[in-house]
Amino acid sequence: MTILATEGLTRRFPRVTALDQLTLTIGSGVTGLVGANGAGKSTLIKILLGLLEPSGGSAQVLGMDVTTRGAEIRRVVGYMPEHDCLPPDLSATEFTVHMAQMSGLTRTAARERAADVLRHVGLYEERYRAMGGYSTGMKQRVKLAQALVHDPRLVLLDEPTNGLDPQGRDEMLALIRRIGSEFGISVLVTSHLLGELERVCDHVIVIDGGKLLRSSAIGEFTQNTQTVTVEVEDGQDALAARLTELGETVAFHGRLLLVDIRAPETFDTLRDVVCELDLGLIRMEQGRQRIEDVFREPVNV
Numbered sequence: 001m002t003i004l005a006t007e008g009l010t011r012r013f014p015r016v017t018a019l020d021q022l023t024l025t026i027g028s029g030v031t032g033l034v035g036a037n038g039a040g041k042s043t044l045i046k047i048l049l050g051l052l053e054p055s056g057g058s059a060q061v062l063g064m065d066v067t068t069r070g071a072e073i074r075r076v077v078g079y080m081p082e083h084d085c086l087p088p089d090l091s092a093t094e095f096t097v098h099m100a101q102m103s104g105l106t107r108t109a110a111r112e113r114a115a116d117v118l119r120h121v122g123l124y125e126e127r128y129r130a131m132g133g134y135s136t137g138m139k140q141r142v143k144l145a146q147a148l149v150h151d152p153r154l155v156l157l158d159e160p161t162n163g164l165d166p167q168g169r170d171e172m173l174a175l176i177r178r179i180g181s182e183f184g185i186s187v188l189v190t191s192h193l194l195g196e197l198e199r200v201c202d203h204v205i206v207i208d209g210g211k212l213l214r215s216s217a218i219g220e221f222t223q224n225t226q227t228v229t230v231e232v233e234d235g236q237d238a239l240a241a242r243l244t245e246l247g248e249t250v251a252f253h254g255r256l257l258l259v260d261i262r263a264p265e266t267f268d269t270l271r272d273v274v275c276e277l278d279l280g281l282i283r284m285e286q287g288r289q290r291i292e293d294v295f296r297e298p299v300n301v
């Protein structure tokens with residue numbers, strides 16, 4: 001089922017083309033939108049919400065045209081903005097109830113839904129405290145709660161893990177996965193880190209300079225991450241040479257070596273060669289494909 005689609009979508013600002021002939025289709029489930037800073041992610045989200053006019057092309061969300069039916073779209077789509085936008089003097093409960101009422105819920109329904117979603121995102125007694133004193137993680141949770149409070153069919157989450165520590169990131173990613181799997185709400189989530197989206201998304205779209213680089217089911221990405229990244233203190237040339245001699249496929253990525261995992265034995269070979277050459281191993285990491293690596297691959301739409 002198509003949740004949203006764009007066709008030749010373009011948005012020009014005076015100095016930059018933020019979206020350049022972007023054509024994509026997104027189905028139900030959790031979709032990741034990956035791109036470096038300035039790639040055009042927030043611009044796309046604002047256009048999808050009907051908050052920003054495209055300069056060219058078209059876009060539909062849940063079958064509705066973004067240029068003519070923005071208000072209807074916002075009624076059934078939740079939005080978690082990237083930047084801090086929470087009034088510091090209000091409590092999470094007051095703010096979330098207000099947002100629910102803005103979406104058309106009665107005061108009683110708004111209070112019930114706000115209590116539910118704040119519990120769902122893991123804010124308990126703190127929900128009565130002024131948000132000015134919240135940690136970044138708590139603020140991100142309130143922003144997520146207000147995006148969900150009117151029971152949307154789709155949520156657009158702009159960099160929800162921004163500013164979070166590793167544990168906070170893991171918790172936020174788990175929440176996002178639950179929104180998709182338990183509540184059946186479709187999710188479009190942006191990040192500049194492909195690695196973290198891999199863990200929760202069904203489908204990933206990569207954009208750069210406002211252009212589509214790639215749109216693939218997550219399985220296709222993970223198939224392409226069958227490499228192990230190796231970093232040693234010194235001697236990467238010797239390591240690469242010896243591995244190649246032993247039949248392994250090795251590529252340089254700056255100071256890092258990317259070794260194709262031909263078979264599970266590749267790990268044994270690597271360990272043995274690092275010992276044999278007496279190298280200081282800094283890290284050996286599987287499957288964390290860096291976004292630049294995706295950029296170097298052929299586009300597969």
Ligand SMILES: Nc1ncnc2c1ncn2[C@@H]1O[C@H](COP(=O)(O)OP(=O)(O)OP(=O)(O)O)[C@@H](O)[C@H]1O
Nearest residue numbers: 013014016018035036037038039040041042043044
């Ligand atoms: N209102 C605006 N006026 C002028 N230029 C803008 C405006 N909004 C965005 N841009 C430019 O458009 C490009 C895309 O910005 P956008 O915010 O969509 O990127 P992004 O992928 O969301 O990155 P980030 O995560 O850093 O916000 C950038 O070069 C940005 O400077």
